[in-house]
Amino acid sequence: MTGTAMTPDDLASVYRDLHSHPELSFQEHRTAALVAERLAAWGYDVTEGIGGTGVVGILENGPGPSALLRADMDGLPVLEATGLDYASTQRGTDPAGNDVPLMHACGHDVHVTCLLGAASALSADRSTWSGRLMVVFQPAEEVGAGARAMVADGLFERLGRPDVVLGQHVGPFPAGMIGIHPGMAMSASDTLHIRLHGRGGHGSRPEAAVDPVVMAAATVMRLQTIVSREIGGTETAVVTIGSLHAGTKENIIPDHAELGLNVRTFDPLVRDRTLAAIERIARAEAEASGAPRPAEVDHVDYFPPLLNDDAAVARTRSAFSERFGAERVFDTGPLTGSEDVGVLADSAGVPCAFWFLGGADPALFAGASTPEQMMAAMRSLPNNHSPHYAPVIEPTLSVGVEALLTAAREWLPA
Numbered sequence: 001m002t003g004t005a006m007t008p009d010d011l012a013s014v015y016r017d018l019h020s021h022p023e024l025s026f027q028e029h030r031t032a033a034l035v036a037e038r039l040a041a042w043g044y045d046v047t048e049g050i051g052g053t054g055v056v057g058i059l060e061n062g063p064g065p066s067a068l069l070r071a072d073m074d075g076l077p078v079l080e081a082t083g084l085d086y087a088s089t090q091r092g093t094d095p096a097g098n099d100v101p102l103m104h105a106c107g108h109d110v111h112v113t114c115l116l117g118a119a120s121a122l123s124a125d126r127s128t129w130s131g132r133l134m135v136v137f138q139p140a141e142e143v144g145a146g147a148r149a150m151v152a153d154g155l156f157e158r159l160g161r162p163d164v165v166l167g168q169h170v171g172p173f174p175a176g177m178i179g180i181h182p183g184m185a186m187s188a189s190d191t192l193h194i195r196l197h198g199r200g201g202h203g204s205r206p207e208a209a210v211d212p213v214v215m216a217a218a219t220v221m222r223l224q225t226i227v228s229r230e231i232g233g234t235e236t237a238v239v240t241i242g243s244l245h246a247g248t249k250e251n252i253i254p255d256h257a258e259l260g261l262n263v264r265t266f267d268p269l270v271r272d273r274t275l276a277a278i279e280r281i282a283r284a285e286a287e288a289s290g291a292p293r294p295a296e297v298d299h300v301d302y303f304p305p306l307l308n309d310d311a312a313v314a315r316t317r318s319a320f321s322e323r324f325g326a327e328r329v330f331d332t333g334p335l336t337g338s339e340d341v342g343v344l345a346d347s348a349g350v351p352c353a354f355w356f357l358g359g360a361d362p363a364l365f366a367g368a369s370t371p372e373q374m375m376a377a378m379r380s381l382p383n384n385h386s387p388h389y390a391p392v393i394e395p396t397l398s399v400g401v402e403a404l405l406t407a408a409r410e411w412l413p414a
Helices: 008-020 029-041 108-124 146-152 155-159 212-223 225-230 268-288 310-324 341-348 371-379 396-411
Strands: 045-050 054-061 066-072 091-093 099-101 131-138 164-174 178-180 183-186 188-197 237-246 256-265 296-303 306-308 352-360
Touching: 008 029, 008 108, 008 396, 029 045, 029 054, 029 108, 029 131, 045 155, 054 108, 054 146, 054 155, 066 108, 066 341, 066 396, 108 131, 108 164, 108 352, 108 396, 131 146, 131 341, 146 155, 146 341, 155 341, 164 341, 164 371, 164 396, 178 310, 188 212, 188 268, 212 225, 212 237, 212 256, 212 268, 225 237, 225 268, 237 268, 256 268, 268 296, 306 310, 306 341, 306 352, 310 352, 310 396, 341 352, 352 396
Parallel strands: 066 131, 066 164, 164 352
Antiparallel strands: 045 054, 054 131, 091 099, 178 352, 183 306, 188 256, 188 296, 237 256
């Protein structure tokens, strides 16, 4: 069966619907059902429930190589503040049982919409490509577990191995532009939780307690010295304390405090030093504070660095330049964001070409003619994971679909 390719109006409608209905990692049931229904209608052989909520569509179109196109589906526990008429008002339950707001604050709704648009076009016009197409809608990218879950669930043993893994991520640079970098494209990411133990008591008698709030404050400040004093000037590490929780009332000294940390690195040796320093500092601050128990440092999740294959990037970038014009394709350089799409390529033993899709209103970059000016304009805009992050619908979606089509047809030539 073949169908009709999605129109810009179709894409916008699907995007608004997905944006209004985000779902947390491994909870993408509504999104997965929507994807599976549409792929089946376009003639794909659809497999659901891979790695939990993952969906894979296979389309055979004569002899030739096999290419995997991937989009991630999960949203974030963020309260949306965009003011859009299709803004999310959804809420969900996180793994710890907390009621949380939900938002597609990282653009995965763009990714799903664009891959659906490309899947519909490739089904509708099979004269422009030949081979085996795998479209993968992956869960749980935000926690770095979705790609591993799909692989562990037999993705490639059950459905075959591709010859290349392709994908894209929307970002806050001008819509209509595409960025891609060979080699080390994105950093490794580690998430850690630190639990600091105190001894609770009355706020009027701190001498009878061990205050974990002060302990946490000292730990937060000391952790800032890892990058400034233990990482060389030519090395790269980012240490972010994204959450700190302690206490319930102003005049009660609590008995524990919890920190949530995120670490970004490119070099495995720098990563090892940074993680070791975090543990050393947490335990040392607890001991210095007279804590009744040592600090507990738990390593929660890990994204490996994303390595783009040099030859695959050169081939894909050449196709983009021909399709969009060389002036609209640029080298992003290595980025300290992280992605687990590389797990799919590594597990399959094939090259990866992953690129970035502009999603910001081009008018906001008027007069920015140099990379430095563009970066300055980007710093003033809401970034991914912000409650204000909102890609413009067009030309973001149309260019995103066309980028996937261009890459697919390059790797699956007719």
